Amino acid sequence: MRENTTTRRVSAVARRIPATLALVGILILVGVAVGALWQPFTASPLFPSVAYGLPALEAGRWWTPLTGSFFVGAPWVYALVVPGLAGMALLEFRRGSRVALAYFGTGQLFSVLAAAAFLWGAALLPWAWAQEQAMALGVGPSGGIVACLAAAVGVLPSPWRLRAGTTLIAVLSVTFLYWGTLSDLQHVFAAALVLGVDRSLRPQRVSVREQRLIAFALVCTLGAMEIIGYVAPMTGPFGSSGPADGSWLDVAVNTVLVLVVALALHRGRRWAWIVLLAYSALNLVLVLLTLVLAVLVGVTELEADLDADLTSILASSTLWILAAAYFVLVRAAFRARPRAALGDAPAPGVEDVKTELRASGGGTLSWMTTWEGMSYARFGRGIVAYQRRSGVALALADPLGPVETRAATVRAFIESAEAAGLAPCFFSADDATRAAVPSDWRSIVVADDTVVDLPGLAFTGKAWGDVRTSLNRAQREGMTFRLSRLADETWGVRQQLRAISESWVDEKDLPEMGFTLGTLHEAADPEVRIALAVSPHGDVDGFLSWLPIYGDGAVRGWTLDLMRRREGGFGPVMEYLIGSSAQQFSTEGAAVMSLSGAPLAHEYPADAGAIVDLQARMASMLEPVYGFASLHRFKQKFHPRYETLSLLYRDEADLARIGAALTRAFLPHATIRQFASAGVDLVRHEQ
Incomplete structure (x- = not known):
């Protein structure tokens, strides 16, 4: 039964991406015909006749931007090209074959012609890289693939659109600045075309979280360039240099340092921001010192002493200085105090919460907010009860206070938690709270209140x-x-x-x-x-x-x-x-x-989605231990009406932290040994 369902799903998807499948078929057939699947096509006598590039256009081979798009230069490149067409498949699945073909064709032709025009002008300058690439020929559909990838970013939901777009730009920047081949240049033009014309890729509002995400991507990109410099020669537009002196231990240490600082930035830590500004200041001093020495000693002598291209050193330092300008502009995003209390001071106590409950009322779970282990954040008259666990501000049930303050309290709690570098979420919230969170938030029904x-x-x-x-x-x-x-x-x-x-x-x-x-x-x-x-x-x-x-x-x-x-x-x-x-x-x-709600016991429709499938799997595993489903069935004897209780969260990227936070909230005193023992029992019941 499961195999038949999978087959039907695959067939349904295949019927919606005919253009992508046809392109894959053409590339493979051409590869078989010319032997490119098992030997480099660049060595074939046919290569100069079909390859695109400035020399081909200057020689009058006007057809090459079209013909070169269906050949692949080397067998290993197929391993990148075919999976890369997933972007075109997603675009075709969501927006249709005509749109996908338009992005692919336009992106491919524009990237080839724009790169040729750019190199024609740049080669007139004393720029060795441009002069070298102006004589290069190339084949492959990578320009169209990158255009489709950039367009596919636009069909993703927020905030994955920003994350995918930032990642794409970071990867293209590293490959272009570090290697700078003809294909890398074409990729930049293809992505620039789509990013320039597709309005769905323009962020409407840059939140604190998004500012931190961009900073994270910047540091990872620049750190990757520094780390790659240890193991590979630089051949990009800023000059060339040999691998830096250093061992694999140096590479490992630098990688760890970059990741630690980048992750701290992503969480809004002030110390990471200070470290980066200090490092950027050192790069500024390095640039000034290098320029002074170049004037006093001479460029040739200085390059001989450094055993590197001076432009590559200046380029790397200049990029860090430009990044520092961004860090200064968004400095307010890096003031997270993870242990600071949320909300207005002074924070309310449990007696204040009980007083508010008696005055304005609450939901069926509201009295649980008075239990030990809860912290409280006040925003005007509204109060949110929460626990701080695993980097998550885990709010229980609905905000307390007058009904008319609900929406303002929810928004204030979210902003306060994010400013502190915490992931905000609401557990067992009702429909009114779900309506108050931002429209791009996600929700999962975690129980039915009976x-x-x-x-x-x-x-x-x-x-x-x-x-x-x-x-x-x-x-x-x-x-x-x-x-x-x-x-x-x-x-x-x-x-x-x-x-x-x-x-x-x-x-x-x-x-x-x-x-x-x-x-x-x-x-x-x-x-x-x-x-x-x-x-x-x-x-x-x-x-x-x-x-x-x-x-x-x-x-x-x-x-x-x-x-x-x-x-x-x-x-x-x-x-x-x-x-x-x-x-x-x-x-x-x-x-x-x-009769309260049984966790993980909600009855979902058959097509509810992958996350719900995972939740159902968890429920079946935990049933032998806690009996949530049997408890839910028992309560049906009293013929209750059901009110859904939901987990409200920003997006799927927070689910791992939220899962860890909920585990510790529900089982704060469980030991590793107890978790392991329960896991063995779960496996036995599964068998």
């Missing part, structure tokens, strides 16, 4: 048979139900509850989860109620904990948190406890009862 409306609730009819049966059986067997506070119970009852909880935890290889799943410690809050099922012998056979839901200055409902039962006790104890609690809450005038 809400039971209490007014007029009656367990009548066939649908309520299981609940009604448990209530009747409990009455026959002498079970007693009571709602209480943990502090009001006797020492003996509290010990029973502790023993039941410890027995439940002992069955798991991982400790009790946190974040949105409480323990007896959270149940000890005076505003949390405990539902007890007591046997005729005085034994507690099961218990629940209920968190208050505030609205309009009073408690309007209750949210289920803990569910624990004694081994060997009353069978349908959970149905009995929840049903009895619902009856009691309804009598008291409560409006809603939330």
Whole structure:
């Protein structure tokens, strides 16, 4: 079945990219016909007749920009050309064959002709590189491929458009400045054409995050040029030089240093910005010193002493100086203080949060924001409860405060987290919060909140048979139900509850989860109620904990948190406890009862996407350990309505950090050994 589905998907994609597949076929057929697949075509006697370049045009071979596009110079180049056509395939898939062919054809012809025209003029100057390349001939469709790659960047969603565009420019810059072959020059012209005419590639607003991304790409590009200089000769437009003296250890150390500084810049660290400015200042001193020595000693003598082309040294230093100008312009982006508190000072405390909850109300999960381990950021009247883990500002549920401040609070929290170099996200947020985040943010449904409306609730009819049966059986067997506070119970009852909880935890290889799943410690809050099922012998056979839901200055409902039962006790104890609690809450005038949401238990449509497929896979793996899906099915006995709870995040690049943050938020006390043990159990269940 899976093979048939895969085959159908491949066939459907192939039908939408006929032009790309046809081009691949032509290139391979031509390669077979002239032997370019197994020997260099540049050595073929046919090469001068079909190759493009300034000499071909000057000789009157006007057809070469067309014919040269379908030949490949060497067998190894096919390994770059064929995968490179993925950009054309994506463009054709998204915008159609005509658009893809137009970009490919226009980009290929423009890059060949523009490079020839540029070299014709540049060769008149005393520029050795230009004079050398003006005599070169070339073949291959790389100009059209780069044009399609640049155009394909425009069909990507934000912010991947900026990331892919920045990466493309960085790669083309390094290859051109360092090697500077005829093909490299054509690639620059092809990309410049598309970047100049395609409006979708122009960023509308350069955010702090995007400024850091550009700085990251700049440092990686310049660092790559420095590192390549250790292992390969430079032959680009700024002159030539031999490999720098140094060992592979030097290369490794420099690579690590560049990556450390670049990653720190990406996170907005001030120290990395200072280091780069200092390094750029040294390059400025080097440029000035080199110019002075060139005047005093002479260029030829200085180059002999340095054993390098003077222009290559000046070019590298000048690029760092130009990069420093950008760093100065965006200096405000590098003031991240990762340990600084977010929001307005002073930061609110847990009592402030409870006061705000009582005054303006909250959602079914809002009381969880009062638990230990939470930090709070105030923005005017709005408050966001969050945890700072793995470089993520992990906000729990929805912002607190008046409804009209929701959107402003969400935006302020995002800006504050990004300024601190943290990745902001909201976990278990409702639809109102999802509407308040930026339009280009992503969302994944992480759970369905199961809400039971209490007014007029009656367990009548066939649908309520299981609940009604448990209530009747409990009455026959002498079970007693009571709602209480943990502090009001006797020492003996509290010990029973502790023993039941410890027995439940002992069955798991991982400790009790946190974040949105409480323990007896959270149940000890005076505003949390405990539902007890007591046997005729005085034994507690099961218990629940209920968190208050505030609205309009009073408690309007209750949210289920803990569910624990004694081994060997009353069978349908959970149905009995929840049903009895619902009856009691309804009598008291409560409006809603939330059975909370089971993580990873949302039912998605068949075509929901790859991320959801991964989430479903995780749910099936974790089911033997935590039983999320079975818990979700159990709650369906109470016929709730569902309200989706979502994970809101900037884009897929943050998911790895968010995954690590959620793991530590839910399992803050788990050890590596416990993770490993749970992993073994997961593998066993999978088998």
